[in-house]
Amino acid sequence: MQRRQFIHHAAGLGLGAAALGTGSLVRAAQAPLKIGFIYSGPVADVGWTYQHDLGRKMVEAEFGPKVKTVFVENVPEGPDAERVIRQLADDGCTMIFTTSFGFMDPTIRVAADYPDVAFEHCSGYKTAANVGIYQTRFYEGAYLVGMLAGKRTKSNTLGYVAPFPIPEVIRNLNAFVLGARAVNPKASARVVWINSWYDPPKERDAALALMNQGADVMYQNTDSPAIVQLAQSKGLWAIGQDSDMARFGPNAQLSANTLNWGVYYVHKVRQRLAGQWKPEDTKWGMKEGIVKLAALGPSVPKEVLPQFEDRRGAIVAGKFHPFAGPIAEQGGKPRIASGQVLPEADLWQMKWYVDGIVGKQP
Structure with a gap:
């Protein structure tokens, strides 16, 4: 098992939102929206995880000090994924993107214990009150x-x-x-x-x-x-x-x-910051610019x-x-x-x- 590290970016201060679109908007004064990403592969210079991480960086560039992002790479698609996702939530992430099919069931299990966290799972088919899914054409x-x-x-x-x-x-x-x-x-x-x-x-x-x-x-x-x-x-x-x-x-x-994941990530983070996030089943393709x-x-x-x-x-x-x-x-x-x-x-x-x-x- 490869060693995993949290890597923190965009640690500036700003105004963030941490409420689901279906609930009341909760503001934390001078606190950015903390967003976690979990990756199945390495953040190298090419490939699936690399493209997801470019999307994370697009979020940082778009929202600046309003957000703080963290990620964990090389997470096996098995039982250990649940521990990593749970750790992101415990560390204060109120929005979490899990970016591979094998993270589906762990995401659903963790989401049940963190109803105020907005989860987005890539490539899966299971949703919940606080779990949206997304994949591409x-x-x-x-x-x-x-x-x-x-x-x-x-x-x-x-x-x-x-x-x-x-x-x-x-x-x-x-x-x-x-x-x-x-x-x-x-x-x-x-x-x-x-x-x-x-x-x-x-x-x-x-x-x-x-x-x-x-x-x-x-x-x-x-x-x-x-x-x-x-x-x-x-x-x-x-x-x-x-x-x-x-x-x-x-x-x-x-x-x-x-794949240009950033167009989707910016879209969903904007919803979250505005208190308008809701779980959706999103399938975008060439028309939307994600493929x-x-x-x-x-x-x-x-x-x-x-x-x-x-x-x-x-x-x-x-x-x-x-x-x-x-x-x-x-x-x-x-x-x-x-x-x-x-x-x-x-x-x-x-x-x-x-x-x-x-x-x-x-």
Whole structure:
């Protein structure tokens, strides 16, 4: 278990609020709103946790001395997470963001004991009177980078390094394959599951195994730049994930599917400061600016650009949905008819593969 440290920022004084939107506004004179963040990975220079921490810094920049933020990194998604979340509440945090799926049940348990604390949980589905949830339509970006991969591949075999077989990961994988096959019907994807969000050696080994099976474009739902680095060394191509990884593979990276969590964090902290916070089920995407693609790399085929940009504009405008039919599940069985869109409830509980994915689902 890695050593964890609290890191404190923005310790200035100001006027803060510490009441739920459904209750009375309680003001602490000259005391900032103390906000805690709990991270599953390291605050390094790239990846999922890095992007969340950029969001925390956006909160500091937006509200200055009205807030004080703290965070804990490298928290395992297990029983110990409850202790860390509880410690944040005991230390005076009256708003807490828990930023990974595995923190869901610990968040719910702790929230029951701290009714005056506003909790926000990322990627989960359980709410409470003082627990809101938020996740992104990350699949929108996954579909678009799939288009780049489908046009770039020479072998028609794409590789996907995946962490855990939960709906959000399967959703991104499916969208990636749908995007690839929209421009190249011959494209297929092979998947390796590593049961970790962040493990550079495992990520590299999985990508190497996929390359040995013929994959020449790599995508991932994991956090480190190891796969982009490997693609660069092999003269192949890759898609960055969570944050822009171009500096690790300037020739390899076609683009990156990134997240700007700050737009959401600023929104919810503003509610809290105004005494208007309430638990919500929020799902934002490219339209709201939380899902963003990195600049296209030099290896992106120019012939795909008109269709790519047209589809990107349609997604932002709400005129195209990546899971619009016709879509078949693995093996060719029709799943979504032409003119239909996968129902919202099914989208967030996705547990099936689309056609074009090779191998059995875990």
